[in-house]
Amino acid sequence: MEAKLLFDDKHQWYVFARDPDKPDKIIDTNQYMVVSGKESLVLDPGGIEIFSSMLSTILKFIPIEQVTHLFASHQDPDIISSLGMWDQVIPHAKLYTPGLWEGFIRHFGCENIEFCGIEDGGGELKIGETVLQFIPAHYLHSSANFHVYDPVAKILFSGDIGAALEPQDSSLFIENFDTHCDKMRFFHQRWMPSNEAKAHWLNRVRKLDIEMMLPQHGRIFRGKEVGQFMDWFEALNVGIALDNS
Amino acid sequence: MVKEYSPVKSAITSSQVAGELYRASGIARQLSLAAKNSQAVVHRAGSKVAGLKVISEYFADLALKTIKLAEEINRISLDISHMAVERWRQNTLVGHLFDSQEKNENEKVDQIIHVTKRKQLDINNRFNIEIRSLESQLEEIQQYMQASRVVAVSFRLEATQTDEYQGILEDMANNIDIFSEKIKQHVLDAKSHIDRLLMSNI
Structure with a gap:
């Protein structure tokens, strides 16, 4: 699994992606990790099929005792179906995820890890000396959904927003924004259900100072690409299955 | 058993x-x-450090072997990790199947248990073989590091007999020592992780 350091100051952001051992028919996912002091947060740790690659990759950078927190943006299997395994490996960790999904996410197995449900309005989490914000992104696409913003690193983890469906060997970063739009269009039109929710999210995140936007699938947005994405997304009509059915 | x-x-x-x-x-x-x-320095120094030519070649070869072996061990560890997770999933499945049988005994489920247990046994055997091979490869890399430290001693000895290259050769000897020691420490840590597993009970 490819691992790359995205931000390195008093705390660090890593991306783990493009797992060559992943079975072909499951969607490729990007996992992220924030390390601050002796604590860390793994964002959208992934499905059960990539668990062993994830564990091995994380332990290249930090010892297992320092994997202290997990975050799941929503309840999908590619986000958190590995929970039952993490539950055995890091039993003293805490899971931050939408509180609304508790009864559903517990189906993946959560006997030891402490379940910390995030209220609809969002909240904050301190990892080591770093304070992260949970930004509501409800109905994008999941009915209870959060993103994570780091005001120091100016990084927004945007879950399925900004996702693109691409081959396994594609670059981690956008090289040409215009051609990249073609790879994002259907995903956003079909998976995102609500133009109203989209406008709500745009209004919220446009107030944030963002230098890097990290989606859970596809490529990372840097610098002006973040604003370009927001303009593109604003103009996009989503929820198209209703028109086609 | x-x-x-x-x-x-x-x-x-x-x-x-x-x-x-x-x-x-x-x-x-x-x-x-x-x-x-070190090869470049030995080449430049020519006859003044003639005794180091063979050693520096041996050292270059040893360093390449170390990289290859470390990468190979890394790859095997990843395979073992996949295998361990697969075994873990099978164990969980068998546990659930036994629970199901306790509630409502079924012949088909019994067959699935039988097949899964055979797979469990197979993967357990492979796991044990791989972990032993991992141990012996860690031993091998540890021996490489001991050899590497012997190279450092030779560089240091040779350094005392030259004026012009003394500083460079001593620096090299120190670098070789430091890198070898660091690698050895990672190998020892890896071995102690394995030892703890082998001494543990299920």
């Missing part, structure tokens, strides 16, 4: 070993660079 280790501990251990060897590989590349530098 083949010993069975906790699949949870096995998955953690193999990932820890992969992590240690990933770090060791990085240092091995620095060691290789030191080896190339």
Whole structure:
């Protein structure tokens, strides 16, 4: 699994992606990790099929005792179906995820890890000396959904927003924004259900100072690409299955 | 009877070993660079350090072997980690199937249990073989590092007999020593992770 350091100051952001051992028919996912002091947060740790690659990759950078927190943006299997395994490996960790999904996410197995449900309005989490914000992104696409913003690193983890469906060997970063739009269009039109929710999210995140936007699938947005994405997304009509059915 | 280790501990251990060897590989590349530098110095010094020519060649070869072996161990550890997770999933499945049988005995489910247990046995055997082979490869890399430190001693000895190259050769000897010691430490840590697993009970 490819691992790359995205931000390195008093705390660090890593991306783990493009797992060559992943079975072909499951969607490729990007996992992220924030390390601050002796604590860390793994964002959208992934499905059960990539668990062993994830564990091995994380332990290249930090010892297992320092994997202290997990975050799941929503309840999908590619986000958190590995929970039952993490539950055995890091039993003293805490899971931050939408509180609304508790009864559903517990189906993946959560006997030891402490379940910390995030209220609809969002909240904050301190990892080591770093304070992260949970930004509501409800109905994008999941009915209870959060993103994570780091005001120091100016990084927004945007879950399925900004996702693109691409081959396994594609670059981690956008090289040409215009051609990249073609790879994002259907995903956003079909998976995102609500133009109203989209406008709500745009209004919220446009107030944030963002230098890097990290989606859970596809490529990372840097610098002006973040604003370009927001303009593109604003103009996009989503929820198209209703028109086609 | 083949010993069975906790699949949870096995998955953690193999990932820890992969992590240690990933770090060791990085240092091995620095060691290789030191080896190339030493060859360049020996070449430049010519007859003044004639005794080091063979040693520096041996050292360059050793450094390359170390990189290769560290990467190989890293790869095997990842395979073992996948295997441990697979075994873990099978164990969980068997546990659930037994629960199901307790509630409502069914012949088909019994057959599935039988097949899964056979797979469990097979994967457990493979796991045990791989973990032993991992141990012996860690031993081998440790021996490489001992040899590497002998090279450092030779450089230091030779350094005392030259004026012009004394400082460079001493620096090289120190670098070789430091890199070898660091790699050795990662290997020892990897071995102690394995030892803890082998001494544990399921």
